[in-house]
Amino acid sequence: MRPQFRILSDDLIEQIITEGFELLVDPGVRVHNSEALELLADAGADVDFQSQIAYIPRDIVERALATAPSEFHLYDLHDEPVVRYGGDSVQFDPGSAAITVLDSQTREQRAPVTADFVKFVKLVETLPQLDAQSTALICTDVPEEIGDLYRLYLALNYMRKPIVTGAFRKDTWWTMKDMLVAVAGSEEALAERPIAIFDVCPSPPLLWSDLTCQNMIDCARYGIPSELVSMPLAGATAPVTIAGAVVQHTAECMSGVTICQLAKEGAPIVWGGSPAAFDMRQGTTPMGAVGTWMIDASYAEVGKALDLPTHAYLGMSDAKVVDAQCGLESAGGAFIAALAGVNMVSGAGMMDFESCQSYEKLVIDAEIIGMAKRLLAGVEARDEPIALGLMRELKHRAEYLGQLHTAKWFSKEQYIPSGVIDRGSLEAWKKKGAKTAWERAQDRVEELLATYEPSPISEDLREELRAITLKAAQTFGMNELPPLPQN
Amino acid sequence: MSNDILTELTRSLVDCEPDRTAELTQEALEAGKEPLAIIDQGLVPGMEIVGEKFQAGEYFLPQMVIAANAMQQAMGLLEPELQARQQVSESAGTVVIGTVQGDIHEIGKSLVATMMSANGFRVYDVGVDVSPATFVEKVRETQADLLGLSALLTTTMTAQRQVIEAMEEAGIRDQVKIMVGGAPVTQEWADTIGADGYAEDVVGAVELGTRLLS
Numbered sequence: 001m002r003p004q005f006r007i008l009s010d011d012l013i014e015q016i017i018t019e020g021f022e023l024l025v026d027p028g029v030r031v032h033n034s035e036a037l038e039l040l041a042d043a044g045a046d047v048d049f050q051s052q053i054a055y056i057p058r059d060i061v062e063r064a065l066a067t068a069p070s071e072f073h074l075y076d077l078h079d080e081p082v083v084r085y086g087g088d089s090v091q092f093d094p095g096s097a098a099i100t101v102l103d104s105q106t107r108e109q110r111a112p113v114t115a116d117f118v119k120f121v122k123l124v125e126t127l128p129q130l131d132a133q134s135t136a137l138i139c140t141d142v143p144e145e146i147g148d149l150y151r152l153y154l155a156l157n158y159m160r161k162p163i164v165t166g167a168f169r170k171d172t173w174w175t176m177k178d179m180l181v182a183v184a185g186s187e188e189a190l191a192e193r194p195i196a197i198f199d200v201c202p203s204p205p206l207l208w209s210d211l212t213c214q215n216m217i218d219c220a221r222y223g224i225p226s227e228l229v230s231m232p233l234a235g236a237t238a239p240v241t242i243a244g245a246v247v248q249h250t251a252e253c254m255s256g257v258t259i260c261q262l263a264k265e266g267a268p269i270v271w272g273g274s275p276a277a278f279d280m281r282q283g284t285t286p287m288g289a290v291g292t293w294m295i296d297a298s299y300a301e302v303g304k305a306l307d308l309p310t311h312a313y314l315g316m317s318d319a320k321v322v323d324a325q326c327g328l329e330s331a332g333g334a335f336i337a338a339l340a341g342v343n344m345v346s347g348a349g350m351m352d353f354e355s356c357q358s359y360e361k362l363v364i365d366a367e368i369i370g371m372a373k374r375l376l377a378g379v380e381a382r383d384e385p386i387a388l389g390l391m392r393e394l395k396h397r398a399e400y401l402g403q404l405h406t407a408k409w410f411s412k413e414q415y416i417p418s419g420v421i422d423r424g425s426l427e428a429w430k431k432k433g434a435k436t437a438w439e440r441a442q443d444r445v446e447e448l449l450a451t452y453e454p455s456p457i458s459e460d461l462r463e464e465l466r467a468i469t470l471k472a473a474q475t476f477g478m479n480e481l482p483p484l485p486q487n
Numbered sequence: 488m489s490n491d492i493l494t495e496l497t498r499s500l501v502d503c504e505p506d507r508t509a510e511l512t513q514e515a516l517e518a519g520k521e522p523l524a525i526i527d528q529g530l531v532p533g534m535e536i537v538g539e540k541f542q543a544g545e546y547f548l549p550q551m552v553i554a555a556n557a558m559q560q561a562m563g564l565l566e567p568e569l570q571a572r573q574q575v576s577e578s579a580g581t582v583v584i585g586t587v588q589g590d591i592h593e594i595g596k597s598l599v600a601t602m603m604s605a606n607g608f609r610v611y612d613v614g615v616d617v618s619p620a621t622f623v624e625k626v627r628e629t630q631a632d633l634l635g636l637s638a639l640l641t642t643t644m645t646a647q648r649q650v651i652e653a654m655e656e657a658g659i660r661d662q663v664k665i666m667v668g669g670a671p672v673t674q675e676w677a678d679t680i681g682a683d684g685y686a687e688d689v690v691g692a693v694e695l696g697t698r699l700l701s
Contacts, residue, residue, distance in 0.1 A: 398593050398594060398597075399597075401548055401549055401552045401594065401598065402549070402552035402553055402555075402556045402601070403549075403553075404503070404505070404553065406549040407503050407549040407550055407553055410547065410549055411547070416547070424687070424688075425670060425687050425688070426673070427672075427673050427674065427685075427687040428687040428688060431687065
């Protein structure tokens with residue numbers, strides 16, 4: 001039996017879904033994208049083109065919810081379906097689009113550059129606990145206008161795992177699509193075996209901006225999966241009650257699924273988000289708040305009730321340094337997400353809300369994820385009878401360490417952490433330099449980077465990616481790309 | 488060709504197949520291999536590889552203990568053959584080891600005993616809750632070079648001092664090197680009570696024993 005966590009009663013789920021449908025009728029959803037408004041109007045929604053508000057009747061939404069696939073896979077660069085969106089599969093990727101990186105030496109946040117993101121991608125490749133890459137850092141050594149596509153360009157040069165990404169503009173999406181097509185071989189191959197998924201973010205309350213709406217439509221048309229990142233801030237941009245915030249999330253995601261399915265029936269789309277329980281003292285958006293985790297777990301249950309794949313931003317911390325708060329918040333969120341059966345949990349490495357990425361936090365989070373995945377694997381008998389034969393054989397002797405039964409099962413029964421987690425004696429710990437978790441994480445980062453294996457893509461493909469990226473860079477006044485760090 | 492069976496013997500230890508180790512030891516004897524060659528070219532290299540893999544983090548305690556037990560079992564088969572040839576396997580030293588009085592914790596002590604045995608020490612494990620007098624008696628009887636004292640509680644670690652004092656009173660303190668270990672024990676404590684060495688884990692204990700006798 002797999003351990004599972006339920007947070008909403010069936011009645012509450014039903015009521016939340018009902019209120020979600022009703023919100024789309026009144027007050028409707030704001031859609032600042034003309035193509036989406038046309039699609040909705042053609043489908044029979046009542047659209048006010050002047051105020052750009054769509055009033056979407058329930059039957060249109062229901063049809064979309066029914067045609068959206070309940071399951072699909074992301075593929076790695078070896079064409080293996082390594083990530084399953086759907087059911088209760090639980091997978092993890094790093095938090096996306098950090099604007100700073102925590103410097104390993106100074107322990108202060110600074111602007112990320114090419115070398116930082118490349119190091120980060122390599123590190124993610126070496127961590128078995130992480131199932132996918134993300135475009136985790138925004139590099140500041142290229143023009144802001146190509147910040148999104150440049151991350152994807154770098155990642156594609158160093159990764160094997162699939163990637164969670166996103167576009168910051170309408171036009172750059174096309175460049176990013178071209179890169180993905182180049183790697184996949186053709187548009188058909190990309191649609192058949194997608195290697196990337198795009199985050200698309202409605203703005204609370206009930207607004208689709210032109211940019212993100214267009215990204216979602218374009219993804220749908222090319223069969224590239226997209227992931228809804230609805231982010232009600234409970235008490236600020238959404239009702240303060242957890243159930244109320246989930247109602248808003250439901251309506252926003254329903255409208256996203258509807259627009260997506262109207263653009264292309266059957267296009268893969270994920271019921272996801274990054275909500276927060278608004279902090280009533282600081283006016284911030286804590287990712288480490290238990291209320292935030294509860295909103296996430298709740299909307300994941302709603303998504304499952306609608307038979308859609310799920311995503312959540314969890315396993316992050318609001319701490320500014322990698323300290324006790326950082327560990328407790330990241331672990332709490334990751335465990336709740338795992339138990340809630342969220343298909344893709346984004347957030348590893350991320351801190352200071354969603355601002356900063358840290359290599360050291362990433363390797364600590366990998367241990368949290370390893371433990372959470374072990375928890376999900378549950379308790380099994382393993383042997384029949386479970387223990388009678390073994391215990392009768394050994395009688396009262398404490399000799400289990402030397403039993404073949406122990407050798408056979410220990411590494412399946414136990415999650416065995418890396419040196420990041422200290423379980424030595426006091427003396428052993430002192431002998432190794434009395435290192436803190438931060439220092440052990442620093443060591444681990446270096447250790448892992450030394451094991452990185454270069455990505456398998458050909459020189460021709462690297463050249464093609466470079467040409468696509470350079471062309472976009474030149475449009476924005478950058479005539480030469482920063483050199484790629486060596487493999 | 489002729490060394491294949493010894494290579495297989497080494498492999499059986501590394502692969503944690505204790506029954507196979509016993510079988511191959513028997514087969515090697517039947518094939519006319521010298522017992523000392525079986526030890527030096529078959530068993531010892533296997534234990535070395537297991538030790539290296541443990542140090543590298545690839546192997547864990549269960550593999551170490553299983554290999555050590557298999558080694559001991561194989562030695563049991565070889566002993567009569569060695570005696571018949573009036574040969575002795577090279578011993579790294581004679582050790583008396585036990586958990587001190589008032590303390591019934593067994594695992595750490597037994598682990599060190601097993602690993603020392605697998606590393607060529609002649610080990611006399613006197614068990615748990617052992618009185619100072621019993622330690623003195625056993626060291627005398629076996630002419631041990633090394634005495635290992637385990638304590639897992641802060642309340643029982645003082646008994647390690649009592650054993651050392653008993654050895655002094657019996658006039659045999661100088662004949663034996665004394666090593667101490669256990670969760671609350673530190674190098675500082677070892678120095679305070681006049682022990683010859685402290686190790687924080689099983690691998691350290693084997694290294695320490697080797698160093699103290701060299």
